[in-house]
Amino acid sequence: MTVLGIDTTGAFGSLALLRGGEVLELAVVHAPEGFAHEIFGEIEALLARQRVALSGIDLFAAASGPGSFTGVRVGLAAAKGLAAALGKPAAGVSNLAALASLGTGPLRAALLDARRGEVYGAVYSAAGELIVPEMAGTLQAFLER
Secondary structure (H helix, E strand, C coil), rough: EEEEEECCCCCCEEEEEECCCCCEEEEEECCCCCCCHCHHHHHHHEEEHHCCCCCCEEEEEEEEEEECCHHHHHHHHHHHHHHHHCCCEEEEECCHHHHHHHCCCCEEEEEEEEEEEEEEEEEEEECEEEEEEEEEEEEHHHHHH
């Protein structure tokens, strides 16, 4: 299975092309003027470098946040639009769940800076089950959950 992953939730985004669980390429994308003007050109360039046709993508995945509201919408819309045009599936992936999947403990607390003295946070099991729901608030509020 070939997967195109899109993350436009922060100031620096990324694209990833995976095949059979192997990362073929990870490209960091900086779009200070917003990803809407950059994302499709970056996808085209990534696929060209890897000699993969857009029709060869089996699944389009996009980061579903938390993160920049506009950035989240751009990434999800790009994945959903490409998937719909090609009759392929699309999936949204929580940034916190993705971060937690990199852990090694039985419980995995994922935290991201939400700015203004707040965090986005959640706790997952090693199997990826949500133990403490995703939230935005102060670190103290997260620790009290």
